[in-house]
Amino acid sequence: MTAGTREEQRLAHTEEMVLSMGPHHPSTHGVLRLEVTSDGEVVASARPDVGYLHRGIEKIGEFLDYRQFMPYTDRVDYLCAMNSNHAYALAVEKLAGIKPPLRAELLRVLVDELNRISSHLICIGALAMDMGAYTPFLHGICHRELVNDLFEEVCGARLTYNYVTIGGVAYDIPQGFIAKCDEFAVYMQPKMSEFNQLITANSIFEQRLCHVGVISPEQAINWGLVGPNLRGSGVCWDIRKHEPYSVYDKLQFEVPVGDGGDPKGSNPRGVLGDSYDRYLVRVKEINESVKIVKQVCALLRENDKLPADSPDRQYQAKVPARLKVKRGEVYCRCENPRGETGYYIVSDGTEKPLRIKIRTGSFSAVNCFEDVTRGLLIGDVVAVIGSFDIVLPEVDR
Amino acid sequence: MDFEAIVSKLKERWPEVEAPAVEAGDRFVIVPAEKTLEILRFLKEDPELCFDNLMALAGADTGRELWLVYALHSFKQRHKLLVKAVLPREKPEVESVAKLWGAANFHEREAYDLYGIVFRNHPDLRRLLNPPDWAGWPGRKDYEYPKEYRGVPLLRDGQFFSDDIKKANAEREARDKALLSSAIAQRPQ
Numbered sequence: 158m159t160a161g162t163r164e165e166q167r168l169a170h171t172e173e174m175v176l177s178m179g180p181h182h183p184s185t186h187g188v189l190r191l192e193v194t195s196d197g198e199v200v201a202s203a204r205p206d207v208g209y210l211h212r213g214i215e216k217i218g219e220f221l222d223y224r225q226f227m228p229y230t231d232r233v234d235y236l237c238a239m240n241s242n243h244a245y246a247l248a249v250e251k252l253a254g255i256k257p258p259l260r261a262e263l264l265r266v267l268v269d270e271l272n273r274i275s276s277h278l279i280c281i282g283a284l285a286m287d288m289g290a291y292t293p294f295l296h297g298i299c300h301r302e303l304v305n306d307l308f309e310e311v312c313g314a315r316l317t318y319n320y321v322t323i324g325g326v327a328y329d330i331p332q333g334f335i336a337k338c339d340e341f342a343v344y345m346q347p348k349m350s351e352f353n354q355l356i357t358a359n360s361i362f363e364q365r366l367c368h369v370g371v372i373s374p375e376q377a378i379n380w381g382l383v384g385p386n387l388r389g390s391g392v393c394w395d396i397r398k399h400e401p402y403s404v405y406d407k408l409q410f411e412v413p414v415g416d417g418g419d420p421k422g423s424n425p426r427g428v429l430g431d432s433y434d435r436y437l438v439r440v441k442e443i444n445e446s447v448k449i450v451k452q453v454c455a456l457l458r459e460n461d462k463l464p465a466d467s468p469d470r471q472y473q474a475k476v477p478a479r480l481k482v483k484r485g486e487v488y489c490r491c492e493n494p495r496g497e498t499g500y501y502i503v504s505d506g507t508e509k510p511l512r513i514k515i516r517t518g519s520f521s522a523v524n525c526f527e528d529v530t531r532g533l534l535i536g537d538v539v540a541v542i543g544s545f546d547i548v549l550p551e552v553d554r
Numbered sequence: 555m556d557f558e559a560i561v562s563k564l565k566e567r568w569p570e571v572e573a574p575a576v577e578a579g580d581r582f583v584i585v586p587a588e589k590t591l592e593i594l595r596f597l598k599e600d601p602e603l604c605f606d607n608l609m610a611l612a613g614a615d616t617g618r619e620l621w622l623v624y625a626l627h628s629f630k631q632r633h634k635l636l637v638k639a640v641l642p643r644e645k646p647e648v649e650s651v652a653k654l655w656g657a658a659n660f661h662e663r664e665a666y667d668l669y670g671i672v673f674r675n676h677p678d679l680r681r682l683l684n685p686p687d688w689a690g691w692p693g694r695k696d697y698e699y700p701k702e703y704r705g706v707p708l709l710r711d712g713q714f715f716s717d718d719i720k721k722a723n724a725e726r727e728a729r730d731k732a733l734l735s736s737a738i739a740q741r742p743q
Contacts, residue, residue, distance in 0.1 A: 502579075
């Protein structure tokens with residue numbers, strides 16, 4: 158909510174001060190530093206200063222061969238390592254002309270959606286925590302723990318999985334895993350309505366987020382916002398739906414978009430593209446992901462009935478031990494929890510790529526941060542950071 | 555519109571635009587570096603092309619020349635295009651497109667930071683990921699990793715340390731040795 162009219166702000170104008178928020182501020186979600194110039198509580202400008210986590214991952218990739226780079230993609234975005242793995246694998250496969258078998262695609266989609274659920278749980282929980290409600294965060298962490306347990310069973314790791322490989326996945330799932338995923342999906346749906354009762358319908362929470370950080374659809378497209386941030390502004394664009402990769406074209410799911418200001422919608426008191434809309438899109442996406450998990454489990458059960466030597470039953474395509482990729486370049490994108498993750502890879506015909514560029518969702522969110530927060534109160538800046546779901550290693554790489 | 559149609563539309567106005575054949579991956583167009591802004595504005599504003607979204611902007615170094623690649627996408631027309639500008643390694647300069655797409659702001663700062671590509675008329679061209687006083691362009695192929703930054707050694711192996719640090723280390727070692735030997739000498743028999 159902006160503080161008063163412009164005339165009131167002018168009359169209340171006092172001396173401006175420069176405040177350094179971060180890099181170790183609890184509500185900046187990692188090592189983001191904001192150079193806030195404010196007049197009292199009103200923000201004149203909040204310039205993001207990034208790079209504290211710059212590890213030169215893109216440059217490291219130029220010294221490694223295509224397979225060796227996979228563990229680094231885990232570290233690009235640690236909250237959704239499966240999706241990052243998948244995005245990189247898709248790009249290399251597109252360049253090298255490898256087609257993974259059906260079972261591998263199903264397993265990838267399964268782990269993608271589970272990871273999307275866990276990533277969104279962290280986001281909405283952390284946003285609630287930023288707004289002063291601590292309990293929802295613990296609920297989110299608690300449900301996420303179950304996803305981590307599932308991933309531990311499938312690949313041994315709980316945070317950086319390195320599970321998706323070029324041409325398939327690293328291991329087949331253990332026995333009884335599909336039943337556990339189904340169980341999780343059944344568990345998750347009532348838990349989400351519990352979560353909604355706990356915080357989504359809370360009127361204080363709603364008032365903190367409505368009308369804060371409003372982004373119109375045109376602005377969102379111009380700033381290159383992606384994923385839930387773009388959909389929160391009412392632009393119906395989901396790469397899973399509109400440019401389907403893997404097996405997403407066989408699955409039924411909806412693309413939730415922001416509907417702020419619509420009296421019959423879920424955000425009647427807000428306006429289109431405010432922070433509450435972005436929050437709601439994530440809550441709805443969890444439900445959609447649960448639906449997808451159920452469908453994929455059914456498809457995997459069918460797949461299990463195939464004879465063991467059927468090509469569709471394999472979890473890894475045949476990829477040469479020394480993977481050489483033809484000369485060429487590719488820009489391949491994938492829908493991650495934080496939106497479009499694009500890998501631009503240039504190959505010069507050798508075993509190592511000439512250039513890897515990673516375009517991530519948080520990068521564009523940080524880009525438009527200064528314009529979005531102009532004129533807000535300092536407390537609302539925190540709300541905007543939370544609603545953008547910024548993960549800093551993704552920005553700095 | 556498919557790729558061929560977009561290329562022929564561009565070639566009508568700028569015959570120097572090239573669309574080389576590729577062995578693998580995506581097709582792309584190469585545009586002259588001095589006309590990028592003009593061509594990209596046309597790509598954005600022409601109603602049939604309508605590239606309203608800049609997906610990514612990447613600098614790249616092949617060792618001989620620098621590339622600047624714009625990945626464009628249109629929400630209205632649902633098509634994509636890769637546009638490449640080839641820049642010389644000495645004095646790479648190009649017009650900024652931050653006026654066309656707000657998304658370009660940080661991408662251009664990153665390309666400047668890593669590859670030293672200067673964007674004319676950019677609203678705020680500073681280093682993005684590296685500290686402001688960092689020397690050199692880390693993305694380039696001939697970049698040498700600095701041995702130290704503000705007196706902090708950056709390489710683990712002792713041989714890469716600067717002479718000052720080597721000298722200080724040697725002094726410290728000598729001092730430690732002297733302390734140790736005097737302690738041994740003073741030890742009661």
